[in-house]
Amino acid sequence: MAGADENHGAVKLANFRETTNRRALKDIKNFVGAPSFPCAANKRQLKEVVCGNNDSVIPRRPITRQFASTLASKSQQSHGETSNKHGQITGNEKHNPIIIDEDVPMVEESEEMEECELVEEITMEDIVIDSAQDIDIGDVGNPLAVVDYVDDIYNYYRRVEASSCVHPDYMSNQFDINDKMRAILIDWLVEVHYKFELMEETLYLTVNIIDRFLSRQAVVRKKLQLVGVTAMLLACKYEEVSVPVVDDLVTISDRAYTRKEVLDMEKSIVKTLQFNTSVPTPFVFLRRFLKAAGSEKKLELLSSFIIELSLVEYQMLKFQPSLLAAAAIYTAQCSLKGFKFWTRTCEQYTMYTEDQLLECSKMMVGFHRNAGSGKLTGVHRKYSTSKFGFAGKSYPALFLLDNRL
Template identity: 60%
Template sequence: MDRVDENGRGMTRPASFRVTDTGNRRALRDIRNVVGAPPYACPIGKRGFPDKDSLDDKKLTLVARRPATRKFVATLASKSQPYQQGTNGQHREVGSQSQYNPPVPLVSKSSCLDSCTTIDVDYNSSNDIALPMVEEMEEMDNSDLKEVAMEDLVIETLPSIDICDSNNPLAVVEYVEDIYSFYRQTEVTSCVSPDYMSQQFDINEKMRAILIDWLIEVHYKFELMEETLFLTVNIIDRFLARQTVARKKLQLAGVTAMLLACKYEEVSVPVVEDLILISDRAYTREEVLEMEKLIVNTLQFNMSVPTPYVFMRRFLKAAEADRKLELLSFFIIELCLVEYKMLKFRPSLLAAAAIYTAQCSLRGLKYWTKTSELHSNYSEDQLLECSRLMVDFHHKAGLGKLTGVHRKYTTLKYGCTAKSEPALFLLNTIL
């Protein structure tokens, strides 16, 4: 008949089994078994090691050959014990633990020497340094990583420049940053190759400059919106980059591009007859409409592209610009519209460089605030190359034959901005 050994839970032994050594046996109360505690995953024998009946020979051999692992297991066992035997036989609480852990029998040095001579470390010695639990080690590592991450992570937030427009529904403060983020992603679609004129057989960059200088005067005469001028120039460049045009049709392409821009931006659109009249009747109505169809088909009806104007408005707001700075900035960037070489710069860079150049011109020193840098995503060093070209255009604006922008900004309507001094000191700045 089988019987149950009290030191090996769930282990049955034959009836003929007899225990010869009973001198060192201890009662259950001596090893502090708690009634109702969950059963151990690995049964513990009377000497503090797993019973040989609970592990096969292969596992026992592996354990015997790894004293370091056994040491670490014993250390974890001693750390996880919530109670420790006092000198008076009573149980006292060790440390503060918020969660109950089942007690683990202590392993004494004498019992270890009786069972296995390969372990000569007293785990209960007061000279031993207690190793942390696995959970404690993980918590320490995680806390250290969090502290390092918080120290290394520097979040540079954008200063709010839209507080004054919080009650203005037209300012769309809730998603204005998303709009300009989209503009930055799509502005490359509005750019053209800076050497596209090499594909034209009958026109050159000088003819392009004459055309745009004339269109700036037409734009001023018709009192159109600023957005219309920038979109007109963009349509012309994108069209000429894809379609070859004869010299005698270049002006026709220009006035038709302005007609398309007016239809997209203006409330009151000039009629075709007005454009024919301003062209000295060089073209007929049918020719204008045919060119209009050719342009929209060439551009695949894509008129919604970010031009320098949309970035100018945002960057001027970030710079806290007054009327004088705004006019000077637009004067400088309109000078760039005439120049073919400025096509190599993105619209956002042109806008930021124009404002930076205007600020340097008005203040007499280099000036670019952190707010402007954060909202434009351009540092002062990134703007310097483009800004130096703008200073040169500003210095020569009233000279030569193409003075349409200069004449426009010498009027009282534009505050005689063209008479301001250029920031010539930027020309001596080392790139």
């Protein structure tokens, strides 16, 4: 045990064996596979009892008069054992001797039981408290991490994220476009975003602007691509240091639109959205939740791959940005580890339990499985390159689709 030297010489409990039909000290997991707690260990000084040829050791409990007499009477009746002058109960050589030292004080039974309950209560409380980690403690000296304000920032994001969401059935108000056309547009924009080497957050904001605009304004299908490139122009102006010029976007759209049409659409979008482009997208939550997950590069890339697959899917609009981010990380962890994995730290910082993520996660597993097939493979091709660690070729967590789990 890691803290054995600190706990007054207490040793590992290799094999716990009750010597009577009543339990003196229940195994409360404070010896095997758990941290030591000096505050609990000091409550009762532990001694060893070595059982014959057996190498196992058990912690000594205070011997009460009632317990000592019970041991003596039961041993004499069952094995014909007799007590020697040193207080040792001996009997048939086939049985291991139980050693009782004369210097062990006799205490009242009520005091002993009360003490045992106190040790268990303190120990179990400490285990629960220590189960989640403070992910910001290593960034206290880093001004860019804004440790003093980061919790307030994300609490604000959680309060306002609903305002950045759209009705999950807004396409029913469109008369000339549908969800499949939206998927084609966003899959194409993923490739445009990659070609221009734009920042990750730009793609998320672009998709958000498109959905919020289409949920409020009817658009004919021949103008849908114009909405897409203009939304990306606006997102670039908000997120990027170096913004693509309008002529670049006209060229990338195969000159289907003029410069004037792009600028006119830009005015229409910002008026419809009331110039509100400062909204929490899944990206801002993804950054924070990856830190809570103790992220490495492989997990980061796979989580990004899974959540970009979800951006293309219209049906994922029913989930809030924070839940999408948490579910993507959970799905990625399950895929990499091969089993369900969601820590108390992840649960604390995402505010989502594993059960709350399962519905979204199962849908993501389906998208992951089918990413390389079909007509819309832009995200899969992007993440199948060495630049993105070949995350697109990873094996999906298909076991999550088993309803028996």
